Amino acid sequence: MLQCHVKGCDANNFPLELQEVVLEQEEAEFNEDFLKNMLGKLEYEALVATSLKLDIHDLPATMPEDAAYNDEFLQILHRVILETHIKSGKMVCPNCQHIYNIRDGIPNMLLAEHEV
């Protein structure tokens, strides 16, 4: 959901490209209502593209039409958005190449004075 926000960088800057990523899986309780509510908020294409970069090939290229009632799909979505965490890595803006670091599971999106 993060986008480059360097001043003047306002096109083709999403999704940020993940590099040198270390992933962590952590079990979370399955909540069907939450996942259904998330469907409308997701930018699905970006999610699929980012997942592929992380070698997660489980998500179908397009969201199933019956997504809200497709248990198999909801299970995959649950795994990707709630149980997969990025421990460390880099997020690179596809437009201006600005690098945002992720350390200890926390992306650092702070910019230097001249970039704001």
Added chain:
Amino acid sequence: MLPTPDLSHLKKKDYEYIYEPAEDTFLFLDAFEDEVPFLKELQPTISLEVGSGSGCVTAFVGKILGESSCLKYCTDINPKAARATLGTAKQNQLTVDVIETHLTDALLPRLQGQIDLMYFNPPYVLTPSEEVGSHSVEASWAGGIDGREVIDEFLPYVKRLLSPKGAFYMVVVNENKPDDIREIMKQDGFESSIVKTRLAGREKLFILKFVRSST
């Protein structure tokens, strides 16, 4: 009564670098306890705490919302606070996504109109303007003139980030001129209420709540 989140992993030394929960924090928790029926009804899908500090409030609200019912975002400009928030979530068996950023900088425009629950205990203390803008513990309290400099910078983002049903909660003190803040938000289409108020030493604290006007 809901239990206060477990913060036993944070030591005295940590509080040299991050804000130690105090009266304002506890009043915020009490306000959320009063708001449990509203929050259950609201059923937020995405929540956001701006400036989450120790993570105490987010852990408390997270417990109310339930583990997997909501994507819980937190931001803090102070890297040590960001890590403390993550640690506190873990300590209280919750998962949160913490982002090191100034206010909500990195979240727009992607989360525009998507946040159902947002809350902020801002740096509200009256200080010289020069003290605003630190990336360390001062960032948790230094509010500049009238304690309003960070608050006023943030207010315009509320209408951009909140979903149509969204609610926003904020801590303020009397010196911040709560009525003036409510008037500014009214211009942005929000109705407001005072959820809680308390006198703590010399501070008169308020918890303000904003939702979009129905008209």
